[in-house]
Amino acid sequence: xxxxxxxxxxxxxxxxxxxxxxxxxxxxxxxxxxxxxxxxxxxxxxxxxxxxxxxxxxxxxxxxxxxxxxxxxxxxxxxxxxxxxxxxxxxxxxxxxxxxxxxxxxxxxxxxxxxxxxxxxxxxxxxxxxxxxxxxxxxxxxxxxxxxxxxxxxxxxxxxxxxxxxxxxxxxxxxxxxxxxxxxxxxxxxxxxxxxxxxxx
Numbered sequence: 001x002x003x004x005x006x007x008x009x010x011x012x013x014x015x016x017x018x019x020x021x022x023x024x025x026x027x028x029x030x031x032x033x034x035x036x037x038x039x040x041x042x043x044x045x046x047x048x049x050x051x052x053x054x055x056x057x058x059x060x061x062x063x064x065x066x067x068x069x070x071x072x073x074x075x076x077x078x079x080x081x082x083x084x085x086x087x088x089x090x091x092x093x094x095x096x097x098x099x100x101x102x103x104x105x106x107x108x109x110x111x112x113x114x115x116x117x118x119x120x121x122x123x124x125x126x127x128x129x130x131x132x133x134x135x136x137x138x139x140x141x142x143x144x145x146x147x148x149x150x151x152x153x154x155x156x157x158x159x160x161x162x163x164x165x166x167x168x169x170x171x172x173x174x175x176x177x178x179x180x181x182x183x184x185x186x187x188x189x190x191x192x193x194x195x196x197x198x199x200x201x
Contacts, residue, residue: 006175006183007175007183008173008175008183008184008185009185010185010196010197010198011196013194014168014171014173014187014194014196015057015059015171017173018057018095018171019057021088021091021093021095021173022034022057022086024088024091025086025088025090025091025093028088028090028091029088029089029090029091030090032053033088034053034054034055035051035052035053035054035086036051036052036053036054036062036064036084036085036086037049037050037051037083037084037085037086037087038050038051038052038064038072038082038083038084039082039083039084039085040072040075040076040079040082041075041078041079041081042071042074042075042078042079043074043075043078043079048071048072048075050072052064052066052072054086055112055163060165060167061099061165061166061167061168062084062097062099062165062166062168063104063163063164063165063166064163064164064166065109065112065113065161065162065163065164066129066161066162066164067124067127067129067130067158067160067161068103068160068161068162069128069129069130069160070129070130071129071130072130073129073160073162076101076164080100080101080102081098081099081100081101082098082099082100082101082166083096083097083098083099084096084097084098084099084166085097092175092176093173093174093175093176094174095171095172095173095174096170096171096172096174097166097168097170097171097172098168098169098170099166099167099168099169099170100166100167100169101164101165101166101167102164102165102167103162103163103164104162104163104164104165108163109157109161109162109163110157112163113157113161118155121155122143122146122147122150122155123143124157124158124161125142125146125149125150125155125158126139126142126143126145126146127139127142168189169188169189170186170187170188170189171186171187172184172185172186172187172199173185173187177201180201181201182201183201184198184199184200184201185197185198185199186198186199
């Protein structure tokens with residue numbers, strides 16, 4: 001069998017490779033190339049996952065925002081070990097990440113909150129995320145209440161609405177290949193250095 005093209009470079013920095021793949025995904029994915037699956041563990045040891053949006057990334061890790069009183073927020077407080085997964089169907093690629101999550105500082109969260117559309121800022125106050133909702137009209141009533149409250153004034157960030165950063169300790173890159181002989185490279189943090197290895201598909 002001849003050597004396949006586009007094999008993953010295992011002699012590179014995984015954060016640089018993430019940036020390269022992410023920039024390609026932004027050009028090819030029709031909707032939300034920054035969508036990622038976030039997996040958490042609840043206080044009773046049950047796994048849960050949902051799609052959230054990556055809002056930024058840097059040398060610290062991968063940053064997203066959510067209501068800390070929500071089901072996911074409580075899980076993040078209970079167990080800081082989380083997993084992320086990006087799947088870009090248009091590129092036939094995915095990236096799997098394991099790491100520890102922590103809350104970002106208030107200033108950074110405030111600055112991002114200010115950049116959100118007005119409706120999203122109101123929604124952050126109006127939604128009691130993950131709590132039971134008797135009828136959608138109740139939610140819309142709360143929206144109108146907060147629209148009145150913040151009329152002609154700045155909308156501050158709710159104290160329960162925070163940013164989180166996932167500091168990676170493992171990043172795996174997966175590239176689709178013919179006959180399901182996929183190319184996989186795992187980067188693992190060992191004593192502050194990234195160590196890579198190829199994996200069988």
